Amino acid sequence: MIDIKDITKTYGSGDTAFQALKGVSFTIEDGEFVAIMGPSGSGKSTLMHILGCLDTPTSGTYHLDGKDVSKMSDEQLAEIRKDKIGFVFQSFNLLPRTTVLRNVMLPLIYAGVNEHEREKRAKESLLSAGMVESHFLHKSNELSGGQIQRVAIARALVNDPSLVLADEPTGNLDTKTGEIVLGTFQKLNKEHGRTIVLITHEPDVAEHAKRIITLRDGMIVSDKKHQQKIAHLHHEAQTS
Amino acid sequence: MKLKDTLEETYVALSANKTRSGLTMLGIVIGISSVIALVSIGQGAASGITSSVQSLGSNLLQISPGAQRSAGGFGVSTGRGNAETLTQADADAIASQVQNAQAVVSEVSGRYQVTAKGTNTNTTVDGVSPDYATVRNVSIDQGTFITDTQNSSYAKVAVIGPTTMTDLFGADEQAADAVGQTIRIKSMEFKIIGVTVSKGSSGFNNQDDMIYIPTLSAQRFLSGNKYLTTIDVQAASSDSMTQVEDDINTLLLARHNISDPTKADFSVLNQADLLSSVSSISSTLTLLLGAIAGISLLVGGIGIMNMMLTTVTERTREIGLRKAIGAKRADISRQFLVEAMTLTVIGGVVGIALGAGISLGVNYTGLVTTSISLEAVALAFGVSAVIGIVFGWYPARRAAGLNPIEALRYE
Numbered sequence: 195m196i197d198i199k200d201i202t203k204t205y206g207s208g209d210t211a212f213q214a215l216k217g218v219s220f221t222i223e224d225g226e227f228v229a230i231m232g233p234s235g236s237g238k239s240t241l242m243h244i245l246g247c248l249d250t251p252t253s254g255t256y257h258l259d260g261k262d263v264s265k266m267s268d269e270q271l272a273e274i275r276k277d278k279i280g281f282v283f284q285s286f287n288l289l290p291r292t293t294v295l296r297n298v299m300l301p302l303i304y305a306g307v308n309e310h311e312r313e314k315r316a317k318e319s320l321l322s323a324g325m326v327e328s329h330f331l332h333k334s335n336e337l338s339g340g341q342i343q344r345v346a347i348a349r350a351l352v353n354d355p356s357l358v359l360a361d362e363p364t365g366n367l368d369t370k371t372g373e374i375v376l377g378t379f380q381k382l383n384k385e386h387g388r389t390i391v392l393i394t395h396e397p398d399v400a401e402h403a404k405r406i407i408t409l410r411d412g413m414i415v416s417d418k419k420h421q422q423k424i425a426h427l428h429h430e431a432q433t434s
Numbered sequence: 435m436k437l438k439d440t441l442e443e444t445y446v447a448l449s450a451n452k453t454r455s456g457l458t459m460l461g462i463v464i465g466i467s468s469v470i471a472l473v474s475i476g477q478g479a480a481s482g483i484t485s486s487v488q489s490l491g492s493n494l495l496q497i498s499p500g501a502q503r504s505a506g507g508f509g510v511s512t513g514r515g516n517a518e519t520l521t522q523a524d525a526d527a528i529a530s531q532v533q534n535a536q537a538v539v540s541e542v543s544g545r546y547q548v549t550a551k552g553t554n555t556n557t558t559v560d561g562v563s564p565d566y567a568t569v570r571n572v573s574i575d576q577g578t579f580i581t582d583t584q585n586s587s588y589a590k591v592a593v594i595g596p597t598t599m600t601d602l603f604g605a606d607e608q609a610a611d612a613v614g615q616t617i618r619i620k621s622m623e624f625k626i627i628g629v630t631v632s633k634g635s636s637g638f639n640n641q642d643d644m645i646y647i648p649t650l651s652a653q654r655f656l657s658g659n660k661y662l663t664t665i666d667v668q669a670a671s672s673d674s675m676t677q678v679e680d681d682i683n684t685l686l687l688a689r690h691n692i693s694d695p696t697k698a699d700f701s702v703l704n705q706a707d708l709l710s711s712v713s714s715i716s717s718t719l720t721l722l723l724g725a726i727a728g729i730s731l732l733v734g735g736i737g738i739m740n741m742m743l744t745t746v747t748e749r750t751r752e753i754g755l756r757k758a759i760g761a762k763r764a765d766i767s768r769q770f771l772v773e774a775m776t777l778t779v780i781g782g783v784v785g786i787a788l789g790a791g792i793s794l795g796v797n798y799t800g801l802v803t804t805s806i807s808l809e810a811v812a813l814a815f816g817v818s819a820v821i822g823i824v825f826g827w828y829p830a831r832r833a834a835g836l837n838p839i840e841a842l843r844y845e
Contacts, residue, residue: 248758248838269762276760283758283842286751291450303439304760349759 196222196245196357196389201254201264203240214240215251216412222391224356227383229392229403237412239361242393246279246359247271259356276305280350284362287346288334294320295330298349305353315352322386323348324378340371347378351388358382358390364399376402444773447745455777458741462781462821463788465731466814470789470806472727475796476720478804483712487705489633489641491570493536493672494705495679497528497665497686500698518661519699522649524689525665532667532681534674537565541664542652548602548645550617555601559619559645561652569668572646576609577628584627585648590655592617592624596632597642619645622655675706734781735821742774742829753833754841767834774826775819782818786811 203215214237222228232238243249244256247263248271256264263274275281280301288297298316307315320330323344329337337345343363350358360379364372380402382388392403400406408416448455499519522540529538542561547554566572567579575596584591594602599612609629616623624647633641653660669678679702686700687693746753753766790811793804 243839246758272757272760272762275758281758283755286755286842289752289755292446300756301759303436304756304762304765306436353760 195224195257195259196220196391197255197257198245199255201241201244201251201256203237203244203249204252214412215244217254218409218412218414219254220407220414220417222389224389225383225387227380227390227392227402227404229394229400229406230409231394231397231400231406232409233395235411236409238393238395238409240412241409242359242361242391245357245391246281247274276301277353278356280353280355280358282343282346282350282358282360282363284365288337288342288349290335292334293331294325294334294337294345297334297345298352301349301353316348319348319352320345322382323351324374324381338371339367340374343367343371343375344378347375347382351382356389358388359393360390361393362395363392364394364396372399440769440772441776443769444776447749447769447773448776451745454741458737459777459781459784461734461737462731462778462818463734463785465727465734466782466785466818467787467789467792468727468730469724469814469817470786470810471792471796472723473720473810474789474793474804474806475802476716476723477807477810478793478797478802480713480716480720481805482803483716484709487709487712489571490705491666491668492705493669493675494569495667495669495675495682496703496705497524497667497682498701498703499661499663500700518659519690520662520665521660522662524686525662527685527689528665528667528682531685532678534670534678535667535682536670537569537666537668539563539566539569539666539668540649540662541566541666542649542657542661543663544652544656546619546656548598548617548619550602550615553602553604555598557598557601557643557645559647559652559656561649561656562646563649566646566666569666571633573631575629575631577613577626579628580646580648585650588651588654589648590622590624590651591627591647592619593628593630593646594626595630595640595642595644597640598645599629601643617645619647620656672706675704679704731817731821735778735825738774738777738821739825739829741777742770742826743832745773746770746829746833749833750836750841750844753836754838754844757836757838758842763834766836767830770830770833771823771826774829775822778818778822778826779815782815785818786814789814 198221199219201215201218202213205212205214218237218241230238230241240249244251247258247266250266250271251264254264255262258274258278261274263271266274289300295313295316298320299312302312302315317327317330321327325341325344325348329341334342334345346363347358363379364375367375376399379390379392383390383404390403392399394400405417405419407414497520525538525540528535540563543558545556546559547556548559562580563585564580564582567574572579574593577593579593580591583589594612594617596609599607599609602617603612603615612629613626615626617626618624630642630644649662667678667682669675682702683695683698687695687698690699692698756766790806793806796802797804
């Protein structure tokens with residue numbers, strides 16, 4: 195469960211200080227699929243960095259699974275990222291010249307999981323992200339854009355995180371491939387109860403989530419759920 | 435992160451850029467191999483020089499006559515070694531009175547024209563007492579060395595060196611055939627009783643171009659006086675050399691009635707002094723060669739750092755990704771450090787092999803007998819590992835210190 199209260203983030207100081215977030219509060223329950231939307235400059239990237247424990251807020255609190263992570267050191271944050279968060283980025287998601295399997299195992303290598311267990315979990319994760327076994331030993335540079343994002347999703351899931359954080363995951367994909375990737379997220383949310391936070395600037399992409407938080411100038415301007423749309427889109431994804 | 439995983443990551447990273455990794459390693463290979471090769475050549479040369487000094491005889495002291503001065507405060511000096519001050523009595527006194535003087539050899543040497551069977555040569559004829567063979571490490575190839583009886587009976591016998599034999603009897607002459615033949619020195623016939631084993635030249639003397647005859651025969655037939663040109667004293671051990679030298683000085687000053695040691699009419703050459711100065715020269719030489727090779731090792735190390743810095747810049751986004759998925763600073767810095775160390779250690783091993791190869795090659799040519807010391811190998815290997823740590827540390831720290839957000843955005 196994510197609980198953030200009055201988060202602000204200021205870059206620089208004095209005359210050049212810039213406040214990217216001006217007091218943002220919300221909670222996300224386990225099993226939610228939330229899209230955080232907003233145009234560029236709205237503060238959504240800053241929010242994503244804080245949610246992903248890549249950065250700490252200037253003020254306010256952030257509780258992840260009941261633990262206050264807003265005042266943690268770099269090393270403690272690395273520990274949280276390793277155990278509780280799975281990332282899917284827009285680009286450069288996989289290590290180049292490395293097999294699909296090894297890419298997915300990477301978080302487990304840092305977590306010190308043994309070799310046998312690692313491989314088992316990576317394979318499970320890849321299958322649930324919709325990859326076929328024949329691709330497991332392909333090098334990352336031999337994959338298509340859609341496949342790369344699915345491997346990235348598998349990697350994000352492999353350490354069984356509390357939160358999957360996707361930053362413009364379809365930004366580099368064509369519409370059709372993007373739909374497939376978003377469908378994968380929906381499936382994971384619906385069937386496996388994964389908590390997913392999707393950062394995007396495209397309303398079409400945000401519509402795939404069950405809840406949309408819209409940011410503008412560092413503040414939340416709307417926060418609404420739309421169940422029907424989801425059911426409809428999910429149906430479409432399954433039939434296509 | 436376990437070591438095995440780190441090594442796997444390292445393998446993937448280094449094999450991704452084989453040419454660059456290879457060229458970087460080449461710098462270390464050249465550095466290490468030149469350290470090994472040059473130091474082994476230096477040490478080989480040093481031990482060669484030392485052993486040729488030692489082949490003169492071990493624990494040796496040589497007493498030579500000093501300069502002869504005519505009477506008066508400003509007497510004319512004839513130069514060191516020309517005075518006729520040493521006698522057999524001096525030699526006997528040293529043998530009987532100086533403690534730890536194990537063997538005393540009296541020598542009368544001079545250069546004479548020597549003829550045999552119509553050929554002739556000019557060589558050193560050394561009148562020596564029988565102990566000479568043991569004191570100066572002279573071994574006999576054929577026949578025998580001079581005996582006490584031959585010395586005391588003024589026998590006209592000679593032992594010749596292999597070079598002299600070739601000069602007199604031609605290159606085809608066998609040592610066994612030379613024994614028993616007759617040579618003429620200063621128109622007197624000497625019978626060859628032995629031929630020495632080749633010792634090689636040392637410094638300015640060719641120890642193989644020599645004729646040895648008994649001391650007393652040399653005094654009676656060649657020099658015509660009772661003086662000696664050299665007294666060789668062998669000390670019982672290397673520790674007693676200083677004591678023997680001091681005692682000889684005291685004894686001879688007393689025997690020659692000289693009260694002021696600076697006016698001594700003889701001088702004592704201590705082999706230990708010669709050895710120590712020779713070995714200090716050769717160790718300086720080895721140090722010099724090592725220093726030159728060390729510079730190339732340093733350049734190789736800077737090459738490693740250069741490559742690692744380039745790699746860190748190139749892989750900024752990868753570092754950002756690794757950090758995002760849970761790699762700690764220590765994981766990242768260890769990975770880059772291990773990459774740098776792998777390059778230097780592999781380079782070091784190849785360098786040691788190459789250096790040993792060069793050293794053996796030089797050995798094969800016969801110019802210098804090289805010796806690859808375990809210390810040099812251990813040192814070179816240690817240095818290459820240290821270079822990996824030192825020159826890998828800075829790039830690794832830079833990589834570990836990257837901010838994951840900025841690293842991920844890096845274009």
